[in-house]
Amino acid sequence: MKISVSWLKEWIDTIPEDLSDRLTMAGLEVEGIELAAPKFNGVVVGKVVELVQHPDADRLRVAQVDVGQDALVQIVCGAPNVEVGIKVPTALVGAVLPGDFKIKDAKLRGVASSGMLCSAKELGINEDASGLMILDEDLEVGADFRELLDLDDEIVEIDLTPNRGDCLSILGVARDLAAITGQAVDSVERPEIKVESALTKAITIEDSADCPKYLGRVIEGVNPAAESPLWMRERLRRSGIRPHGVLVDITNLVLLELGQPLHAFDFTKVEGDITVRRAKDGEKLKLINEDVVTLKSDTLVIADHQKVLAMAGIMGGEESACDDATTTIFLESAWFNPITIAGKARNYGLHTDSSHRFERGVDFELAEKAMDYATALIQKYAGGKAGEVSQALDVNLLPKREPVKVRFYKINQIIGQQFTKYDINTFVNRIGNVTEIHDDYLVVIPPSYRFDLQIEEDFIEEVARLNGYDNVPVSFEMVSQILMTKVPESKVTLADFKNILVGRGFHEVIEMSFISPAWQAILDPNKTAIALKNPISSDLSVMRTTLLPGVLGAMDHNLKRQQTRLRFFESGRTYNGTLENVVQELHIAGAICGTAAPLQWGVDARAADFFDLKGDVEALLKRTGRDDFRFVPSKREILHPGQSADIQLESGEVVGYLGKLHPSVIKALDLGRDVFVFELNYELLAQSETPKFKELSRFPVSKRDLALVVPPEVTTQMVIDVMKGQSKPRKYLTHVNLFDIYVPKTDKAETTSKNMAFSLTFQNREESLKDVDVDTIVEEILADLGVAGVSLRQ
Structure with a gap:
C-alpha cells in the first residue's frame, strides 16, 4: 500500500524524521520511499490567452501564455487539447524537466517558441501523453507548479501482514503512527447532510x-x-x-x-x-x-x-x-x-x-x-x-468487542522487561479503551477496527511493539536442551547433493509449490496435477508434479535479462494423487544452458551438451557409493530422442532422468535456446553404500583394448553390461572404460554402425595375472558380444 506523507500529516500533528524505521520496527514494513514526481524545476502555472494556427504546420498552433510576468510568453504547441482559457503546467526557458531535458528558446517551423506547455507524462507525473495536463481554474497564474502540488511529497510503500487490515488506509496508518509516537490522531468528523x-x-x-x-x-x-x-x-x-x-x-x-x-x-x-x-x-x-x-x-x-x-x-x-x-x-x-x-x-x-x-x-x-x-x-x-x-x-x-484481562506480571514475564503499571496502562490505552485498573491487572476493550486484538497475548505483543522491538532485551539464559541429531553414515543428506552441485557451478533456486497449469501440461503431460480449491492466482492454481517448472521459470526469467550461461538446481517435494490422498516425494532437479565453462582465455568456448550434464549427474550418483546405476534411452515426451536417458537401478527401478529438452518444449516455453535438464528422486538415492576399506593389491593390473563395430541399435550400456557379464560377473575384470567412439558419415538416410574403443582392466588380487587367463576372458567377452551383433574391428 502506498501512503502519501503530506496526506498523513492531515491526520497527525508530527511525522517523525525516521518514519521509515519507526513503521518497519512496528511491523508495518516499508518497502521503499519515492517522491511524488521526479525532480524538475522552472515549471509554473500558465494560462493560454490567445491561440492561432501555425502558418506552416497543420498540427501546430501558436499560443500566447500568461505566466504571471509583465509580458505574455509565445509558445508553439501541438497538443490536441490546447485551447484559450485553460491553465496548464508551463516550462519556461531555463527549466529542466525529468530526463535532464532542458528548455531553451527555439524556432518551430520558423516561429519562435519560448517554453513548453506540458503533459503529465513530460513531468513524470503519470503516463498520460494524450494531451496537456489541464489544471483547475482557481490556481494562481505564475505559481511554482512543483510547490503548488507539493510534488516533493514522499510516497511510502508499506507491506502489511494479513492481520493488519486496519492499516489499509491513511487513517489506519495515522492511528498506528500516533500509537507508536504517543500522539493523538484526529477523529473522523461526520458532516451534516441536509x-x-x-x-x-x-x-x-x-x-x-x-x-x-x-x-x-x-x-x-x-x-x-x-x-x-x-x-x-x-x-x-x-x-x-x-x-x-x-x-x-x-x-x-x-x-x-x-x-x-x-x-x-x-x-x-x-x-x-x-x-x-x-x-x-x-x-x-x-x-x-x-x-x-x-x-x-x-x-x-x-x-x-x-x-x-x-x-x-x-x-x-x-x-x-x-x-x-x-x-x-x-x-x-x-x-x-x-x-x-x-x-x-x-x-x-x-x-x-x-x-x-x-x-x-x-x-x-x-x-x-x-x-x-x-x-x-x-x-x-x-x-x-x-x-x-x-x-x-x-x-x-456485528462483531463483539469483549473485555480482555491483561496481567502486569505476564507482560514483564513474556517480554523480559520490567514495565511499571503506568507504562503498561499508557501503551494499552493507545490501542484500546482501558475500562478498569487493578493492582495486578487491567481490563481493556479492543477498538472496532482492530480484529487482531482478542486475547491477552495480543495486547502483550502490542506493548512490546509500541515500546519498540529493538528495545526487547537479549537473554542468553538457556531454557531448552539442545540434542544432536544422529545422521547415519549410510545416508546421503540433501545438503551433500547440494554441495556437489554448488561446487560444479550450479546456483540454487527456491520456487513455490504452486505452478501454472499451462507449464504443468507442457512439462509433465501424462500426469494430472492436483488443483487448488483456493489458489492465490490463476497462474498458480495447481500443485507441481515435477520440479522442472520452477527451475525453468528461473531460467526463463534470467534469459530474458541477457544472462546466457545458466546452471540452476532446486530441491523440494512433488505432489501426485488427489487432494484427499496426496503422494509427496522429495526430488532434486536442475537445468543448464549456454557455454560449458565460463568465458576464459585458456579454454575454447563450447556450448554445453548432454554429456556435460551427464557428468554432473554422475557426480551425484557417485556420492551414493553404489555402482549399479544404468543409463538407458528415455522415451519421455519432453526430452529430445537420442539425447536423453532414464537412470535405472539393476532392479529396473527408475530413479531419475536427464536430457535435452525437446524442440517443441523449448518453443512452447519460449526459452529460445537448447536447455538440458535432470530430475532425481532423492528418497531413492538417500541410502548409500557405506565405504569399506579394501587392502591395496601388491599385484599388477593387466589391460586390453578392444576396437569394436557396434550396430546402431546396440547402446553403450548394453555393450558394457555384456562385457561385465549379465548373469555372472567376469572373473578378474575390474573396470570397463569407453575411450573412443566414431560414427562414419554417410549420405544415406539410414543409420550406420559405430566404431567404439574400450579399455578393459584385469587384476588378480591373490597373484600375478597370466596372459592366458586374460585372453580366455577376452575371448568369452567377444563371443557374448557376437551374439548381440557386435564384432571386433578388423
Whole structure:
C-alpha cells in the first residue's frame, strides 16, 4: 500500500524524521520511499490567452501564455487539447524537466517558441501523453507548479501482514503512527447532510450473518460532466489508483482515506428495491471490467427484483454501473462478514481493493461516517440532492468487542522487561479503551477496527511493539536442551547433493509449490496435477508434479535479462494423487544452458551438451557409493530422442532422468535456446553404500583394448553390461572404460554402425595375472558380444 506523507500529516500533528524505521520496527514494513514526481524545476502555472494556427504546420498552433510576468510568453504547441482559457503546467526557458531535458528558446517551423506547455507524462507525473495536463481554474497564474502540488511529497510503500487490515488506509496508518509516537490522531468528523430528496430504496437482507449492516442513500441531480479536482486526482495517483470520473474517484478516495469501501449504482438501472442474498447457481453477472462470471451459491450478491447488481464486497456489475449520463445514484456503504467474503474474489480470478479490505475486516462502526463523508464530497464537486439513509441493521450479529484481562506480571514475564503499571496502562490505552485498573491487572476493550486484538497475548505483543522491538532485551539464559541429531553414515543428506552441485557451478533456486497449469501440461503431460480449491492466482492454481517448472521459470526469467550461461538446481517435494490422498516425494532437479565453462582465455568456448550434464549427474550418483546405476534411452515426451536417458537401478527401478529438452518444449516455453535438464528422486538415492576399506593389491593390473563395430541399435550400456557379464560377473575384470567412439558419415538416410574403443582392466588380487587367463576372458567377452551383433574391428 502506498501512503502519501503530506496526506498523513492531515491526520497527525508530527511525522517523525525516521518514519521509515519507526513503521518497519512496528511491523508495518516499508518497502521503499519515492517522491511524488521526479525532480524538475522552472515549471509554473500558465494560462493560454490567445491561440492561432501555425502558418506552416497543420498540427501546430501558436499560443500566447500568461505566466504571471509583465509580458505574455509565445509558445508553439501541438497538443490536441490546447485551447484559450485553460491553465496548464508551463516550462519556461531555463527549466529542466525529468530526463535532464532542458528548455531553451527555439524556432518551430520558423516561429519562435519560448517554453513548453506540458503533459503529465513530460513531468513524470503519470503516463498520460494524450494531451496537456489541464489544471483547475482557481490556481494562481505564475505559481511554482512543483510547490503548488507539493510534488516533493514522499510516497511510502508499506507491506502489511494479513492481520493488519486496519492499516489499509491513511487513517489506519495515522492511528498506528500516533500509537507508536504517543500522539493523538484526529477523529473522523461526520458532516451534516441536509435531506432534500424523497427518493429511497428499501433494503432486505436474507441472512444477516452475511451482512449485519447495509446502508444506502439516493443522491439525485448529480452533474455527470463534473470533473474531480486536481488535489483529489493527485491523491489517488500517489496511492497508485488512476482517476476514472468524479463518482468513482470519491468512493476510491474514501476507501483510501478511511478504509471503508463504497459503491455507487445508477439509480435508474435498479429495478425495485435492494436485496442482499446468496447467488443462485448458474446466475450470470457482467462485471464492470467486462468479464462475465457464472456465480456460485456461496457468493454474496447485491440484487434488485430482476437481476444481480454486484458481487458483494468485491465488484459491481456493468448493467447497473454509473456512466456519463448518470444523474441519480444509489450509494452503498455496508459491513460484510469477512468469513463470507474471504476467498470469493480469488475463486473468480479477481482481486479488488474492496475485497482485499472486506476479507481482512473493516471497521464495523465506520459505514455511517463514510457514507456522509462521500455524500458531502459528491455534493461539493458534482452537486445533487441527498435522500434519507435506508438501512438494514442487526446489532447482535456485528462483531463483539469483549473485555480482555491483561496481567502486569505476564507482560514483564513474556517480554523480559520490567514495565511499571503506568507504562503498561499508557501503551494499552493507545490501542484500546482501558475500562478498569487493578493492582495486578487491567481490563481493556479492543477498538472496532482492530480484529487482531482478542486475547491477552495480543495486547502483550502490542506493548512490546509500541515500546519498540529493538528495545526487547537479549537473554542468553538457556531454557531448552539442545540434542544432536544422529545422521547415519549410510545416508546421503540433501545438503551433500547440494554441495556437489554448488561446487560444479550450479546456483540454487527456491520456487513455490504452486505452478501454472499451462507449464504443468507442457512439462509433465501424462500426469494430472492436483488443483487448488483456493489458489492465490490463476497462474498458480495447481500443485507441481515435477520440479522442472520452477527451475525453468528461473531460467526463463534470467534469459530474458541477457544472462546466457545458466546452471540452476532446486530441491523440494512433488505432489501426485488427489487432494484427499496426496503422494509427496522429495526430488532434486536442475537445468543448464549456454557455454560449458565460463568465458576464459585458456579454454575454447563450447556450448554445453548432454554429456556435460551427464557428468554432473554422475557426480551425484557417485556420492551414493553404489555402482549399479544404468543409463538407458528415455522415451519421455519432453526430452529430445537420442539425447536423453532414464537412470535405472539393476532392479529396473527408475530413479531419475536427464536430457535435452525437446524442440517443441523449448518453443512452447519460449526459452529460445537448447536447455538440458535432470530430475532425481532423492528418497531413492538417500541410502548409500557405506565405504569399506579394501587392502591395496601388491599385484599388477593387466589391460586390453578392444576396437569394436557396434550396430546402431546396440547402446553403450548394453555393450558394457555384456562385457561385465549379465548373469555372472567376469572373473578378474575390474573396470570397463569407453575411450573412443566414431560414427562414419554417410549420405544415406539410414543409420550406420559405430566404431567404439574400450579399455578393459584385469587384476588378480591373490597373484600375478597370466596372459592366458586374460585372453580366455577376452575371448568369452567377444563371443557374448557376437551374439548381440557386435564384432571386433578388423
